[in-house]
Amino acid sequence: MTSWLPEPSxxxxxxxxxxxxxxxxxxxxxxxxxxxxLARARFPGRxxxxxxxxxxxxxxxxxxxxxxxxxxxxxxPLGAWLLDRFGINLIFTWQGAVIAASVVAFPLVFKPARAxxxxxxxxxxxxGRVLGISEAAIFFRITLPLAWRGILAGLLLAFxxxxxxxxxxxxxxxxxxxxxxxxxxxxxEAVQAGQDDNANALVLITSAxxxxxxxxxxxxxxGRLQER
Amino acid sequence: xxxxxxxxxxxxxxxxxxxxxxxxxTLLLAGHAQAAEIxxxxxxxxxxxxxxxxxxxxxxxxxxxxxxxxxxxxxxLQQMSKGAPVDVFASADQETMDSxxxxxxxxxxxxxxxxxxxxxxITPTDSKLKLQQLADLQQAGIKHIALxxxxxxxxxxxxxxxxxxxxxxxxxxxxxxNTQNVRQxxxxxxxxxxxxxxxxxxxxxxxxxKVKIAFSVPLDEKISYxxxxxxxxxxxxxxxxxxxYLLSPASxxxxxxxxxxxx
Amino acid sequence: MSxxxxxxxxxxxxxxxxxxxxxxxxxxxDCQRVVIHGPSGAGKxxxxxxxxxxxxPDAGFIRLDGLSLFDSDSGIRLSPQQRQLGYLFxxxxxxxxxxxxxxxxxxxxxxxxxxxxxxxxxxxDYWLEAFGLQQQACQLPATxxxxxxxxxxxxxxxxxxxxxxxxxxxxSAMDPALRSQLRTExxxxxxxxxxxMLLITHDMEDVHHFAQQALxxxxxxxxxSPVATLPDLQASLA
Numbered sequence: 013m014t015s016w017l018p019e020p021s022x023x024x025x026x027x028x029x030x031x032x033x034x035x036x037x038x039x040x041x042x043x044x045x046x047x048x049x050l051a052r053a054r055f056p057g058r059x060x061x062x063x064x065x066x067x068x069x070x071x072x073x074x075x076x077x078x079x080x081x082x083x084x085x086x087x088x089p090l091g092a093w094l095l096d097r098f099g100i101n102l103i104f105t106w107q108g109a110v111i112a113a114s115v116v117a118f119p120l121v122f123k124p125a126r127a128x129x130x131x132x133x134x135x136x137x138x139x140g141r142v143l144g145i146s147e148a149a150i151f152f153r154i155t156l157p158l159a160w161r162g163i164l165a166g167l168l169l170a171f172x173x174x175x176x177x178x179x180x181x182x183x184x185x186x187x188x189x190x191x192x193x194x195x196x197x198x199x200x201e202a203v204q205a206g207q208d209d210n211a212n213a214l215v216l217i218t219s220a221x222x223x224x225x226x227x228x229x230x231x232x233x234x235g236r237l238q239e240r
Numbered sequence: 241x242x243x244x245x246x247x248x249x250x251x252x253x254x255x256x257x258x259x260x261x262x263x264x265x266t267l268l269l270a271g272h273a274q275a276a277e278i279x280x281x282x283x284x285x286x287x288x289x290x291x292x293x294x295x296x297x298x299x300x301x302x303x304x305x306x307x308x309x310x311x312x313x314x315x316x317l318q319q320m321s322k323g324a325p326v327d328v329f330a331s332a333d334q335e336t337m338d339s340x341x342x343x344x345x346x347x348x349x350x351x352x353x354x355x356x357x358x359x360x361x362i363t364p365t366d367s368k369l370k371l372q373q374l375a376d377l378q379q380a381g382i383k384h385i386a387l388x389x390x391x392x393x394x395x396x397x398x399x400x401x402x403x404x405x406x407x408x409x410x411x412x413x414x415x416x417x418n419t420q421n422v423r424q425x426x427x428x429x430x431x432x433x434x435x436x437x438x439x440x441x442x443x444x445x446x447x448x449x450k451v452k453i454a455f456s457v458p459l460d461e462k463i464s465y466x467x468x469x470x471x472x473x474x475x476x477x478x479x480x481x482x483x484x485y486l487l488s489p490a491s492x493x494x495x496x497x498x499x500x501x502x503x
Numbered sequence: 504m505s506x507x508x509x510x511x512x513x514x515x516x517x518x519x520x521x522x523x524x525x526x527x528x529x530x531x532x533d534c535q536r537v538v539i540h541g542p543s544g545a546g547k548x549x550x551x552x553x554x555x556x557x558x559x560p561d562a563g564f565i566r567l568d569g570l571s572l573f574d575s576d577s578g579i580r581l582s583p584q585q586r587q588l589g590y591l592f593x594x595x596x597x598x599x600x601x602x603x604x605x606x607x608x609x610x611x612x613x614x615x616x617x618x619x620x621x622x623x624x625x626x627x628d629y630w631l632e633a634f635g636l637q638q639q640a641c642q643l644p645a646t647x648x649x650x651x652x653x654x655x656x657x658x659x660x661x662x663x664x665x666x667x668x669x670x671x672x673x674x675s676a677m678d679p680a681l682r683s684q685l686r687t688e689x690x691x692x693x694x695x696x697x698x699x700m701l702l703i704t705h706d707m708e709d710v711h712h713f714a715q716q717a718l719x720x721x722x723x724x725x726x727x728s729p730v731a732t733l734p735d736l737q738a739s740l741a
Contacts, residue, residue, distance in 0.1 A: 066243065081433075085430050085431055086433055087431065103433050104384060109655065135592060135594075136598060137559045138592075139590070139596040139598075141557065141582070141583035141584055142555050142556070142557065142588060142589075142590040144584045144587065144610050144663065145584065145610065148615065149613065152616070153609075153616070157600050158599070159615075163435045180392070186417045186418065187418050188418060189418075189419070193418075195526040201420075203318060204314055204315040204391070204392040205389070206317070206339075207391070209337040
């Protein structure tokens with residue numbers, strides 16, 4: 013199976029899937045939590061917080077990459093602390109790529125999550141309470157089942173975005189073949205080096221994956237409850 | 241002269257339309273390409289020196305304008321071969337210029353060498369590591385070395401060849417962090433994200449407060465920068481004039497100031 | 504020593520923009536079936552929600568058969584979960600993603616997972632039969648008729664053997680024919696139950712049908728002395 017794809021393509025593809033997968037998982041937890049918090053909490057700065065958290069969606073990825081590099085680099089406030097305390101350096105690692113991809117795709121998860129949670133009829137949750145069900149059980153039995161489709165649609169878009177992440181990833185994780193060279197970076201370098209065949213193969217793979225993800229997102233859009 | 245009321249005669253209307261069209265065209269074209277405006281694609285390492293040279297050039301030839309495009313030589317070549325409108329191409333190695341000639345982007349006769357450079361290994365200024373030769377890069381204290389992508393960045397190619405000649409490529413190559421151009425390597429060293437990096441002597445001179453030269457890398461070839469006006473240039477006269485200006489004493493003095501050597 | 508069935512006095516202030524509403528309701532009764540009637544906006548829903556624990560009054564107390572559900576003086580405030588009441592919402596609040604069987608059995612299970620689609624349970628089966636919903640057991644609420652939805656909601660409220668039944672305008676969403684049919688059904692049912700019931704409505708027909716004691720509510724206050732006790736429901740059906 014690998015004979016028709018040049019070697020760098022496979023490791024780039026697998027790495028991209030790994031990084032995008034981890035970033036999406038991270039965003040699922042963080043994005044749902046933040047979405048739930050913003051849907052329920054009532055405090056004066058709520059909408060301002062929402063706007064700030066949406067910023068990664070409108071900022072150029074290179075700007076985000078620069079902020080992350082400055083923050084997580086060896087001499088950065090967070091990076092120096094991580095290095096000191098845990099001996100961890102995130103720059104030039106696939107974990108750093110995960111962070112870059114998560115930050116960039118975060119708004120794509122928390123905004124639909126917030127909308128999905130707000131869309132759940134509060135009266136249903138009240139009904140659950142009166143019936144004697146604990147708050148946690150209400151979340152897992154009433155709120156989440158009614159909100160998960162909205163969250164999932166956002167999650168798939170976030171996955172596609174994380175898969176295609178380039179600017180921030182290049183700055184933070186660099187381009188180490190097999191370690192941090194994702195599909196987008198591999199394509200960029202193949203084009204720079206005039207390796208058109210390689211570039212074409214990589215572009216084809218990336219496009220196919222993205223199309224697949226978008227089709228899946230379309231099928232999961234809310235409003236398709238079936239009779240059981 | 242007769243004065244018409246109401247409709248204008250057809251002749252006058254036609255003349256007015258022609259005048260209007262001509263003015264519009266001139267306006268559009270004027271914004272598009274002034275009499276002496278050229279695009280120069282140059283290797284990243286030439287960024288500071290070339291900007292300086294352009295100032296002097298534009299002062300000496302008023303009305304001329306240089307638009308710059310700096311990147312790794314390999315990347316610039318790709319842009320040109322895909323049809324980017326470039327008038328002058330200055331590369332950091334002969335190999336890339338050879339490719340350009342092979343792809344008929346440049347005529348062999350127009351090629352001229354205009355500068356030389358040296359390859360050095362740099363470290364952050366506060367580095368305590370003892371580095372005096374290539375073999376020292378194997379020490380455990382060096383975890384990451386910034387190196388341009390050999391496929392498209394000349395400085396990376398030079399570095400790889402030097403390491404291969406010293407039979408150190410397998411040992412040291414695994415520590416390489418590939419960068420897209422020499423300035424990115426410089427930036428990584430300046431930030432302390434890597435312990436060492438391969439850059440040109442001229443790049444090291446730009447950030448004396450953040451990086452220091454550990455040692456010069458011996459190469460069995462000279463690092464020679466060629467420049468040429470492109471075959472498809474839309475402003476060949478101006479392009480040639482700039483190429484010749486690079487060889488003039490004024491330019492050479494500027495290049496020397498930045499650390500380049502004579503061609 | 505016998506306690507009044509319903510014993511409450513609560514005060515609550517609501518502000519929405521420019522509008523200001525004040526609830527000040529006092530009730531003490533031994534009757535098992537109480538109907539509170541009044542125009543919309545009188546505060547009936549708010550009173551019912553306060554009893555259920557869904558909303559919290561600013562001050563006062565609520566006692567049901569002697570049990571304190573809420574007492575601002577002694578700091579007692581049972582959560583809705585702890586009050587063990589049955590509540591019928593105005594638009595039933597059925598869980599749209601669960602079928603009839605799962606809806607009815609919802610309160611019987613405490614964990615984080617819903618009962619299975621065909622989960623067997625004697626209690627649920629009893630109520631499915633009592634309300635004639637066996638055919639609809641595996642259907643989702645969206646496919647049910649208005650009457651079927653109400654019965655499902657009622658079964659859901661009753662299956663966990665609540666201490667009292669609270670009904671929020673149970674017939675307002677129906678056409679008149681269905682309304683009278685369901686009224687009859689509900690009153691038959693209530694005869695077999697010994698738990699107290701509090702029903703709020705703006706329809707006087709409900710008062711005639713159900714009330715052992717009827718009170719009117721206006722402007723956040725329960726007004727006047729209770730209307731004279733009406734003929735027993737059984738007698739009216741005979």
